[in-house]
Amino acid sequence: MNARTDDDLLQPSEATAGVNFAYLDERTKRMIRRAILKAVAIPGHQVPFGSREMPLPYGWGTGGIQVTAAILGRDDTLKVIDQGSDDTVNAVNIRRFFQRTAGVATTTRTPEASVIQTRHRIPETPLREGQVIVYQVPVPEPMQRLEPRETETRTLHALAEYGLMHVKLYEDIARHGHIATTYDYPVMVNGRYLMAPSPIPKFDNPKMHMNPALQLFGAGREKRIYAVPPYTTVESLAFDDHPFEVQRWDTPCALCGATDTFLDEVITDDKGGRLHVCSDSDHCQERQAAGHTGAGA
């Protein structure tokens, strides 16, 4: 995160003629940085910002792209993942966008990246101090499905009145015997704000807790930015008699043999054949390069 200073305000970029470095004009970046600073100062609180119409559609990562554009500097190394993988079309498309407009170095290796933009996953490789992870957020308001009115949810946040969500989880338990939320599982940040972690599987929720990296969240369509600063508590909601649990698989990754990662199920034929492979493609490839193999490799 080596953001540019006022000195190079409005300086043209050489990467793409006619387009500023990282696409957004410097005044817009300033506005976004102010929102980010406020978000960092109030962990988990949603800060409204003047989201711009990006050349990619709303709902496809425009919030994350604007946050990344605002913090990206020339010396940064960018990694973009979607569903844990660097190779899915949307990840490729967003990476190309920043290659074209900012000309920054890109990588698929988690430890080498200074900025990681993600949709729906947190990398398996633990993040370190100095790294920034930018989440693409479709619905920033954790209670939107329970109360669609922003005027109402704003008041609930102001009063830290989160009974609505606790009742929803309780009703899950009453009906199913367990909490029936598997992704975008609500968390309490710094003991104060209820926050949507974005649609990551709840498997990834514990990684947010006391993470040494800065976690930024951008919701372009809903025009909100929020943040979890490094080493901040992030607790998944639970009850004393129904503690929070993450997903587990009976089988290891078919390619690298890992037993502690989030696995994607892949259908291999029309006769019910299935494989389970790591959703984090970089982590899986690194393990294979280090000599680990699975049953399907």
Place this chain on the structure above:
Amino acid sequence: MYVAVKGGETAILNSYRLLDRQRRGDTALAELSVDQIREQLKLAVDRVMTEGSVYDPELAALAIKQASGDLVEAIFLLRAYRATLPRLGTTLPIDTGRMQPERRISATFKDLPGGQLLGPTYDYTQRLLDFALLAEGGVNTPPAEGRAVSEPVPRVVDLLNHEGLIERREPPQGDPAPTDLTREPLRFPANRATRLQNLARGDEGFLLAMAYSTQRGYAHSHPFVGELRLGQVEVVVEPEELGFAVSIGDIEITECEMVNQFAGSKTEPPAFTRGYGLAFGHCERKAMAMSLVDRALRADELDEAVVSPAQDPEFVLSHSDSLEASGFVQHLKLPHYVDFQAELALVRQMRAEALAQPRLDEDTPA
């Protein structure tokens, strides 16, 4: 053996090429020019300018060409273009009373100062396919007969104003600058200037359906078209360093003043209230729908019961933008493997639990 999916970049580049070919169609036929679109698909161009929030027929025509005629996509292209343009200044409010109308109708009075002027409209065409247009070469239509209006005509609502029958809405104290929704996020409660800005950019189809719902009992609406006018108005700026106003050109607009019955409240005597619609170019359906929705959204202000979606600002304003709606609906095409995997595991678990429980006899009456 399973190999992780690769090659996203090649696939994207190939899809660009396929899209180019699809757009061009049969190369034995002449390519459609941007000038042709601008001149011959005027109503499409006008809609794209209105919802794209840029008055530039050439760029709107380019966007339509690039989008293969998909107007929502063309609006997206224009919006993305305008997003990072610098703001050079603010114009003075346009004075639609000084418009030289090409079309001006009122449904409230048979005749009125300035007269009724039908102008170009599909309203009274008999919708029969005109097979003459199939033949190339075109038809030379003789110019329209009759008088041309060469002077401004008074607004109908101003005529009603003399009697005090229609509400007056003076600018608020100090006439504060409106929120710029392209720079500030929409917040609730939203004032009328903000609501109108949102509606002006809103999707025509959405506003049409919302407006229609107010006519079918989902709101208390008794509307009349006070006036609908189409014509050129002058755009004037007053740069601070000059200190006097300068005309920078004319734009074509459609304006609709919808007049609504109002039974009065504790503080206001019975009168007619107004709903307002404004669009770039010739966009009557949009301007009319906008004015109906604007009026419905004033329910709270006028002490009317808010019982229907069209009266609910959060419902209407949060869902009116075609970019937001189209983007989020279509994002479902993006991969969701991870979330689906999480749901798959949950549904399997729940099914296993359900099957393990003693089953209810299927013949048991419900």
